[in-house]
Amino acid sequence: MKGIEGMRWGEAQLLEKGIENARFDADLLLAGVLDVARDRLYLDGDRILSEQEETDYRRAIMRRAEHEPLQYILKRQEFMGLSFYVDERVLIPRADSEILVEKWLELVKQGERQGRGRSIKVADLCTGSGALAISMAYYYPEVKMVGTDLSLDALEVARQNALRLGVSVQWRQGDFVAPLQGELWDFIITNPPYVSLEEYNQCAPEIFSEPAMAFLGGQDGLDFYRRLAAEVGPLLNQQGKLLMEIGWNQAEAVCGIFQKKGYETQVFPDLAGRDRVILAR
Known part of the structure; x- marks a missing residue:
């Protein structure tokens, strides 16, 4: 799966489950898996995901599709310009x-x-x-x-x-x-x-x-x-x-x-x- 294909697939899965901002969430989850900034996804859209990366991304999308908060999946949240670790x-x-x-x-x-x-x-x-x-x-x-x-x-x-x-x-x-x-x-x-x-x-x-x-x-x-x-x-x-x-x-x-x-x-x-x-x- 190419990165750009992954983003489109993720967005479709989240839209189907009624997730607001589906494209944004799908992008951030892929960026999290690849450990890159969101804008790199579009610059490197033809990048082929490894088997492990694709597995991790699909798992993350399924979690978000069940309405698990994005921040818990990514394990972080910005506050006052600082990055905080968060979980359940x-x-x-x-x-x-x-x-x-x-x-x-x-x-x-x-x-x-x-x-x-x-x-x-x-x-x-x-x-x-x-x-x-x-x-x-x-x-x-x-x-x-x-x-x-x-x-x-x-x-x-x-x-x-x-x-x-x-x-x-x-x-x-x-x-x-x-x-x-x-x-x-x-x-x-x-x-x-x-x-x-x-x-x-x-x-x-x-x-x-x-x-x-x-x-x-x-x-x-x-x-x-x-x-x-x-x-x-x-x-x-x-x-x-x-x-x-x-x-x-x-x-x-x-x-x-x-x-x-x-x-x-x-x-x-x-x-x-x-x-x-x-x-x-």
């Missing part, structure tokens, strides 16, 4: 979450201009692949960063990513804020499970390949925020701040939860203009 043990980082890192960096730089020191202490709850914690440590190396997760499997992936990207993060296993007790933090950040049960059941098939515990936030999706509002206060220092990702329609409800506990809140949109991050202090 962790949630796939989304571009929407980059605003959380960008807003944090903006707040840190603002603190520097106001005379606060460069060494700050930050905890990332529900770290998963470590995308948030690692990105923050990568772009602001002075930070003392801790990433926590209930899942030991997720922390193994996070450690692997930190090692690959050459950043220093301390990883702690435990439920909710338990790994943070007894310390005071400048920032606590989190992309928590915030999908309601009803919304989850209506998700695209690919979602069900990812860890359900990383999505489900209770009947209405707000359970994690209620726990945070009730328990996180004693963990923040006098100037401490909490930065949280939210669902696009949750800003009013989440702000209300925190305001009832005496917090001031501020909402920030993502690049599409949808409410995405809440700052509470």
Whole structure:
């Protein structure tokens, strides 16, 4: 099979199974098998695939045809300009979450201009692949960063990513804020499970390949925020701040939860203009 024939065959298989962006996915899967950039596929379209390459490509296409996420097949996902290893043990980082890192960096730089020191202490709850914690440590190396997760499997992936990207993060296993007790933090950040049960059941098939515990936030999706509002206060220092990702329609409800506990809140949109991050202090 020639490379160009493989791309056409792969696209046809994925279209038949109702996969969106079938051509794009087929191209990336072949590029992954051949370990080349996507544009090389078209420059070398007459290249004959070896027997092993063809076998691997067909296997990858069949996996994608069953709605397995492309990122799990390729074992990588881009986030904040960095390449992260991902597999079935962790949630796939989304571009929407980059605003959380960008807003944090903006707040840190603002603190520097106001005379606060460069060494700050930050905890990332529900770290998963470590995308948030690692990105923050990568772009602001002075930070003392801790990433926590209930899942030991997720922390193994996070450690692997930190090692690959050459950043220093301390990883702690435990439920909710338990790994943070007894310390005071400048920032606590989190992309928590915030999908309601009803919304989850209506998700695209690919979602069900990812860890359900990383999505489900209770009947209405707000359970994690209620726990945070009730328990996180004693963990923040006098100037401490909490930065949280939210669902696009949750800003009013989440702000209300925190305001009832005496917090001031501020909402920030993502690049599409949808409410995405809440700052509470």
